[in-house]
Amino acid sequence: xxxxxxxxxxxxxxxxxxxxxxxxxxxxxxxxxxxxxxxxxxxxxxxxxxxxxxxxxxxxxxxxxxxxxxxxxxxxxxxxxxxxxxxxxxxxxxxxxxxxxxxxxxxxxxxxxxxxxxxxxxxxxxxxxxxxxxxxxxxxxxxxxxxxxxxxxxxxxxxxxxxxxxxxxxxxxxxxxxxxxxxxxxxxxxxxxxxxxxxxxxxxxxxxxxxxxxxxxxxxxxxxxxxxxxxxxxxxxxxxxxxxxxxxxxxxxxxxxxxxxxxxxxxxxxxxxxxxxxxxxxxxxxxxxxxxxxxxxxxxxxxxxxxxxxxxxxxxxxxxxxxxxxxxxxxxx
Amino acid sequence: xxxxxxxxxxxxxxxxxxxxxxxxxxxxxxxxxxxxxxxxxxxxxxxxxxxxxxxxxxxxxxxxxxxxxxxxxxxxxxxxxxxxxxxxxxxxxxxxxxxxxxxxxxxxxxxxxxxxxxxxxxxxxxxxxxxxxxxxxxxxxxxxxxxxxxxxxxxxxxxxxxxxxxxxxxxxxxxxxxxxxxxxxxxxxxxxxxxxxxxxxxxxxxxxxxxxxxxxxxxxxxxxxxxxxxxx
Numbered sequence: 261x262x263x264x265x266x267x268x269x270x271x272x273x274x275x276x277x278x279x280x281x282x283x284x285x286x287x288x289x290x291x292x293x294x295x296x297x298x299x300x301x302x303x304x305x306x307x308x309x310x311x312x313x314x315x316x317x318x319x320x321x322x323x324x325x326x327x328x329x330x331x332x333x334x335x336x337x338x339x340x341x342x343x344x345x346x347x348x349x350x351x352x353x354x355x356x357x358x359x360x361x362x363x364x365x366x367x368x369x370x371x372x373x374x375x376x377x378x379x380x381x382x383x384x385x386x387x388x389x390x391x392x393x394x395x396x397x398x399x400x401x402x403x404x405x406x407x408x409x410x411x412x413x414x415x416x417x418x419x420x421x422x423x424x425x426x427x428x429x430x431x432x433x434x435x436x437x438x439x440x441x442x443x444x445x446x447x448x449x450x451x452x453x454x455x456x457x458x459x460x461x462x463x464x465x466x467x468x469x470x471x472x473x474x475x476x477x478x479x480x481x482x483x484x485x486x487x488x489x490x491x492x493x494x495x496x497x498x499x500x501x502x503x504x505x506x507x508x509x510x511x512x513x514x515x516x517x518x519x520x521x522x523x524x525x526x527x528x529x530x531x532x533x534x535x536x537x538x539x540x541x542x543x544x545x546x547x548x549x550x551x552x553x554x555x556x557x558x559x560x561x562x563x564x565x566x567x568x569x570x571x572x573x574x575x576x577x578x579x580x581x582x583x584x585x586x587x588x589x590x591x592x593x
Numbered sequence: 594x595x596x597x598x599x600x601x602x603x604x605x606x607x608x609x610x611x612x613x614x615x616x617x618x619x620x621x622x623x624x625x626x627x628x629x630x631x632x633x634x635x636x637x638x639x640x641x642x643x644x645x646x647x648x649x650x651x652x653x654x655x656x657x658x659x660x661x662x663x664x665x666x667x668x669x670x671x672x673x674x675x676x677x678x679x680x681x682x683x684x685x686x687x688x689x690x691x692x693x694x695x696x697x698x699x700x701x702x703x704x705x706x707x708x709x710x711x712x713x714x715x716x717x718x719x720x721x722x723x724x725x726x727x728x729x730x731x732x733x734x735x736x737x738x739x740x741x742x743x744x745x746x747x748x749x750x751x752x753x754x755x756x757x758x759x760x761x762x763x764x765x766x767x768x769x770x771x772x773x774x775x776x777x778x779x780x781x782x783x784x785x786x787x788x789x790x791x792x793x794x795x796x797x798x799x800x801x802x803x804x805x806x807x808x809x810x811x812x813x814x815x816x817x818x819x820x821x822x823x824x825x
Contacts, residue, residue, distance in 0.1 A: 261682050459661070463663055
């Protein structure tokens with residue numbers, strides 16, 4: 261069950277302040293990086309909801325993001341739908357696709373679940389790649405951003421779009437927290453701990469898994485629609501298993517099942533990618549070494565490590581250091 | 594109420610129950626006794642659909658019992674496992690809320706307030722996590738969670754295992770209250786005194802089949818059966 265702690269609130273406040281500061285002060289390149297972080301953060305918290313709180317480690321969330329992106333692009337560019345309607349439809353379509361994947365994969369566990377979701381992701385990738393309607397290998401361009409000029413907001417401005425993505429991330433985070441704290445979230449936690457027990461309590465386990473996977477897909481679809489608007493161009497590569505794999509790396513790097521950690525992971529991953537790739541084209545190697553170090557340290561990612569240290573420090577403050585009586589004894593002597 | 598007829602069941606290739614038959618009657622407590630490995634817990638898991646029935650027939654009110662655990666739960670059969678299975682990252686309140694739903698066959702009008710009245714200790718620990726509870730509190734929570742499903746039949750697997758004598762007495766008193774309220778129960782228990790003081794009917798299981806059946810006063814008098822099959 262997800263619970264906020266002072267550390268989690270503090271980290272969120274710090275991240276929000278940093279994002280706002282960068283959104284106001286950064287140049288064009290900085291704003292592009294910030295937007296990339298924010299969109300990736302939306303995707304990875306959607307993945308953390310199913311993987312960290314439901315034990316459903318998905319390798320199709322990249323594809324779900326791609327479904328959202330292509331749905332938005334097709335509906336605006338080819339079907340001529342207005343961007344707000346296309347955005348709502350893209351979120352709905354991705355949610356529906358995710359619900360079906362979740363319902364089919366719900367009966368499998370562990371490595372079989374991962375492989376089943378990977379298969380769905382690759383099917384989506386191959387279909388989009390080979391279908392001329394989706395632009396094939398060339399992808400689709402000329403994608404319009406939401407028109408909010410009626411509210412005095414111009415999303416074609418990079419700074420405004422970055423702030424819009426920050427608002428979308430905040431809304432997605434609140435939605436996920438709401439889901440995890442609801443009866444559905446409690447059931448999901450119960451299923452992760454003991455699926456058989458939940459069945460004996462009269463719960464339709466596959467339905468809970470499918471519903472949560474569908475909701476997670478909706479948020480991944482939002483990330484996809486924002487990615488399409490950000491780049492104003494999309495290619496089938498967005499649905500590739502590499503995107504799903506990277507999202508999983510980010511969740512593990514940040515801290516699985518912490519919701520705050522994956523946001524930290526998204527920032528660390530994108531910054532590392534840009535900073536290291538400026539020095540060497542082997543940036544994946546550096547990220548790989550860091551990921552291995554994080555996994556080998558047995559901490560639950562960067563944020564998990566911080567949480568463990570924080571808890572230990574708090575416990576030490578409450579009880580005093582373990583060797584305090586010894587030191588006092590030595591002083592007395 | 595619940596009839597098991599010539600049941601064969603077990604774990605994978607290992608068969609534990611060999612043609613077991615028994616009947617739980619409405620409004621009564623049936624105690625299933627036997628030595629370790631006799632097949633008591635296997636019987637309960639088979640009833641709950643947690644183990645597949647290889648042969649035989651289980652009926653509830655003369656209708657075949659479905660195979661899937663959630664369908665069985667929805668027919669009003671609640672199960673308190675030996676392991677208690679408290680969800681560790683959920684609080685006491687959340688553990689209870691998880692089970693608080695009303696199925697069409699629900700019976701008994703159990704609400705959160707009523708289970709907390711039965712187990713006041715849980716009311717004091719509502720916001721504590723599942724891992725912060727003592728063994729006795731976990732058992733109370735497991736029983737309270739099952740009651741919130743408003744069952745027609747409550748199945749308990751070794752409810753006193755590992756508990757201090759004072760908690761065993763408390764659990765005994767609470768189950769006696771439930772019995773007085775007319776709740777049907779099946780009880781698997783190693784503690785002979787505990788089981789026979791609660792039960793109306795008793796079956797003794799040995800080597801996966803029923804070797805004796807009768808009433809609680811009868812088993813208390815049947816010293817040869819106690820000696821041969823229960824090691825009392």
